[in-house]
Amino acid sequence: MLTIYGVPVSVHTRKVIVTALHKGLQFRVEPVIPFNPPANWAELSPTGxxxxADIDGFNLADSAVICGYLDRLHPAQPIYPQDAKAYAQARWFEEYAGAVLFREMIHGLFLNQVIKPAILKQPTDTAAVSTILADVVPARLAYLEGALTRDYFAGGQLSIADIAIASNLVNFHYLGYEVDKARYPKLAAHFRRMLANKAFAAALEAEKGAAESMKLDRSFLGVPA
Ligand SMILES: N[C@@H](CCC(=O)N[C@@H](CS)C(=O)NCC(=O)O)C(=O)O
Incomplete structure (x- = not known):
């Protein structure tokens, strides 16, 4: 049995959920909010x-490690390419999604627009939000736009790279922003392609209640491709 500890609106938890859905695995989500964790959390999550994930009693932290393990355990419907170069590209974009898109963009925006006001009862740092939007977002999205030479980021087919990048962009849209079609046409089309992906769409449908309760903006989901 696969148990995923986290909340589905978290970028990295969603990566694991989409991977499990893509592979047709049975799983359950045990809700954990890192700002208000359960008593045994330090044992389960060394980073907090x-x-x-608990996979038949084997515990793993970190979405990339979990997804890599699930891919080896259940090789059908692979999300890490076999080809060495395509594999390296998929890992690179997964890394870029976590270390750059999430850490430099989504974390600060989500913290200030949702977590601080709604959970921590702290004021939003509007200057930090403006700086991210003006100084970080354009260059990061432009890089992805330039890197997309085919329909998918690595090896010409769906991989963890696409799941990881689109998962960040979901939260970007949840906050009321969008990937501008005029400025980033390939990336915007890629995002729409991911929204139409069966596993991705199922994950977003399953987190509908959580997103609505947090008053996140789901209007982008009604926009046709
Ligand atoms: N490298 C980790 C990053 C996980 C991560 O940053 N998770 C966020 C939620 S998406 C979190 O727990 N944030 C709370 C915190 O930083 O304390 C992974 O890929 O699992």
Whole structure:
């Protein structure tokens, strides 16, 4: 049995959920909010972060490690390419999604627009939000736009790279922003392609209640491709 500890609106938890859905695995999500964790959390998550997975009693923290393990355990419907170069590209974009898109963009925006006002009862740092939007977002999205030479980021087919990048962009849209079609046409089309992906769409449908309760903006989901 696969148990995923985390919340589905978390970028990294969603990566694992989409991977499990893509592979047709049975799983359950045990809700954990890192700002208000359960008593045994330090044992389960050495970093304190979500997600953590319990796979038949084998615990793993870190979404990339979990997804890599699930891919080896269940090789059908692979999300890491076999080809060495394509594999390296998929890992690179997965890394870029976590270390750059999430850490430099989404974390600060989500913290200030949702977590601080709604959970921590702290004021939003509007200057930090403006700086991210003006100084970080354009260059990061432009890089992805330039890197997309085919329909998918690595090896011409769906991989963890696409799941990881689109998962960040979901939260970007949840906050009321969008990937501007005029400025980033390939990236915007890629995002729409991911929204139409069966596993990705199922994950977003399953987190509908959580997103609505947090008053996140789901209007982008009604926009046709
Ligand atoms: N490298 C980790 C990053 C996980 C991560 O940053 N999780 C966020 C939620 S998406 C979190 O737990 N944030 C709370 C914190 O930083 O304390 C992974 O890929 O699992």
């Amino acid at each position: 972060k979500i997600p953590v």
